[in-house]
Amino acid sequence: MNLLIVEDESRIAKRIERMAREILGNTLQSLTHINTLHEALVFIENNSLDLVLLDLNLNGDNGFELLKTAVSHPFHTIVVSAYKDQAITAFEYGVLDFVPKPFNRDRLEQALNRLTTNEKAETDKIKFLAVKKRHRIQLIPIEDLLYVKGAGVYTELFLADGTKELHDKSLEKLEQLLSFSFERIHKSYLLKMSEISEIIVKSGSQYSVELKNGVLLPIGRTKYKDIKAKWH
Template sequence: MKILIIEDETRIAARIERMTRSLLADKLERLNRVDNVADGLSFLANQAVDVLLLDLNLNGEDGFSVLASVVSRSFHTIVLSAHSEQAITAFEYGVLDFVPKPFDENRLAQAFLRISSQEHHAGGNLKFLALKKGGAICMIDTKDLRYIKGAGIYTELHLKDGKQELHDKSLEKLEYLLPPGFERVHKSYIVAVDQIEKIMINSGSKYELLLKNAEVIPIGRTRYVQLKAKLFNES
């Protein structure tokens, strides 16, 4: 795992590094530290990372400027901040976790555990997905999504207006971040539940979803029972 820490207080940065090395041990491939927004953005522009550990107050600079620049990138971001009142806004940017300062190693371990956990989760608070288009960042409201299709390390966003956009985050990473109302129905599909018309059962125990726009997408056999129960409970 490749980690970048952006933290302006040397003592705290060293403590975060020490905890991270202890928690990840041989899973850690590379760890770097910078103490300001400019160096952080420069590093992220030139080096691949898996996880960004980000403080929001960096020598008077706003860490949200980093989030705004990297929100469309494929890595996870964990915010480490004393400003708990900013947690909701941070989650709207799509961060994986918000760890309030002061924190101990156990709390940081919980944040890292979210990266590898395969358990179903209650949903995040992500309100927008950011796309890089023509050198600018375009924000797409999650309410405008019909479904998301996996495309290798990328995803295809299928919108209610019929448009399609390519996003840098994988289906697995988006599954952690999307708000309630989205359901993983197949290894390659996440669907907005309000766009489902009905479940269809075809010959050979083949399950499919008919969407309200008449599109049909597959349902994984292992996910059929869970999806049926969810739709039944919500009806």
């Protein structure tokens, strides 16, 4: 695992680093600490990461600028901040967890375990998915998202207006963030359950869903009973 700590107070950064090394042990490949917004942005664009631990106030700079960029990347982001009133906004942007300062080792371990065990975020607060465009980040409202299709290491976001956007996060990572209203109906699809119009069963145990807009998507055989039960 490659980890980046973005924190302007070196004492706290050292504490996070020490705890992270203890918690993650041999799974930790590299750990980098950066204390400025600009350097962190450059590092994120040029390095492969699994997790960013981000403070939201960096020498007076607003960490939300970095957060918007971070959440558009393949890795997960966990915010570590004293500003508890910013937690809701952080979750709206699609962070995996928000660890309020002051924190102890148990709370940090709980956050890091979400990453290593693929534990789903227990929140319905996510409002946007950040998508990278040329020279900017676009926030896609979750309410406009119908379903997500896995496309290798990327995902395709299918929106209510018929358009499609590419996201850098894998289907597994988006499943963690979107688990409140979306279900994995197939190895390649995550679907907003409220969009189902009908579940179709064909001979030979072939299952599919028809969405309210007429689109047909496959249901995996092992998922059918669970999806049917959750739909009703």
